[in-house]
Amino acid sequence: MSRPFARALTASLSVLTAAAVLPVSSAAPAAADGGIIGGRQVQVSDSPWTVAVSSRDRFGGTRAGQFCGGVVVARTMVLTAAHCMSRSVLGVARGEVRDLKVIAGRSDLRADEGAEIPVREAWVNPDYDGSTNSGDVAVLTLATPLPEGYVLPMADEGDPAYEPGTRAEVYGWGDTTGAGDYAHTLRAAQVHVLPDSVCQEAYPGNSDGTYLPASMLCAGEARGGKDACQGDSGGPLVARGELIGLVSWGSGCGRAGSPGVYTRVSEVLRVLRKHS
Incomplete structure (x- = not known):
């Protein structure tokens, strides 16, 4: 550096x-209408x-x-x-x-x-x-x-925005279906922060990756259907008006039992402090 x-x-x-x-603009559950998996069109002026x-x-x-x-x-x-x-x-x-x-x-x-x-x-x-x-x-x-x-402010360690069950939104212009159908307009999907145990069970360590609770965050829906996808990487996961995650990885897009994995922003703050 x-x-x-x-x-x-x-x-x-x-x-x-x-x-x-x-x-942060309010977010009601939405059916899949294109954009981020299970998302809806939003205006960047609101985010x-x-x-x-x-x-x-x-x-x-x-x-x-x-x-x-x-x-x-x-x-x-x-x-x-x-x-x-x-x-x-x-x-x-x-x-x-x-x-x-x-x-x-x-x-x-x-x-x-x-x-x-x-x-x-x-x-x-x-x-x-x-x-x-x-x-x-x-x-x-x-x-x-x-x-x-x-x-956008970043949520540090111990912030209640990381609590399981917290409503969050993920934003991006990526794949809308998981089949290479990329959006031209900004989309957002409402998801929920999931317990670490859910992602540890989904990703115990295989070719997709390994879920590490200290540096990662799990979000999505138990039934699937709402998720980030290809082209959304690096985009924000926002809860309670704060940044809590960066789109990182997962298995497929919006699959039940395969929630999205995000870089935990409290870990990002630790990394930035370490290297500043």
């Missing part, structure tokens, strides 16, 4: 832990902290180059998934992507509202483990700051 980035990160962390909670991570050079211009999601946690800082910055996703080494950008304030990827902000620096958690999927977080530093109102 470079010294300027470390200084910026340290300053941002002091703000993040004291940030005021932003209101301005939700951003698209894009590269037209690597992913084409049809959907503005969107390939992952992200969340604004400081005016120049966006969190996303570490695996989004991997060669297996990008097709090349991260340093070879010359047009990496964050798209903010845009609900429909085919439109031109909002801003496309170049990423000045991308930092990937050096403790990320691709075999277990633990530590799945990366930090994108923006070349231009976003308004303060775009910033």
Whole structure:
């Protein structure tokens, strides 16, 4: 981690832990109508902290180059998934992507509202483990700051937002069916935080990954039907007006018995403090 980035990160962390909670739009259960599995169309103006991570050079211009999601946690800082910055996703080494950008304030990827902000620096958690999927977080530093109102506070360890049964929402522009049908417009789905035991039973350690409660969070519905999917990675899971998870991994999309797994944001804060 470079010294300027470390200084910026340290300053941002002091703000993040004291940030005021932003209101989150209410969410009623919705039938599957496209978007995130079991989700509904929403406006980014109601969740301005939700951003698209894009590269037209690597992913084409049809959907503005969107390939992952992200969340604004400081005016120049966006969190996303570490695996989004991997060669297996990008097709090349991260340093070879010359047009990496964050798209903010845009609900429909085919439109031109909002801003496309170049990423000045991308930092990937050096403790990320691709075999277990633990530590799945990366930090994108923006070349231009976003308004303060775009910033979403992060829930630290012990926050009641992590309690099982808590209602949460996951946001993204990813696959709407699990069959490669990607959304053009921002979608959200209501899910619930699930007990760690549910994910430990679903993912005891196999080719999909290993559920580790200290660094991961389990969310979904017992019957399935509501979930994040491909293209949503790195996007936010929000509960009680706070960021509690980043879309990370799972088996399929919206399957009963295979809930979504998220990087636990209290662990993200620990990682950022360790490396700041």
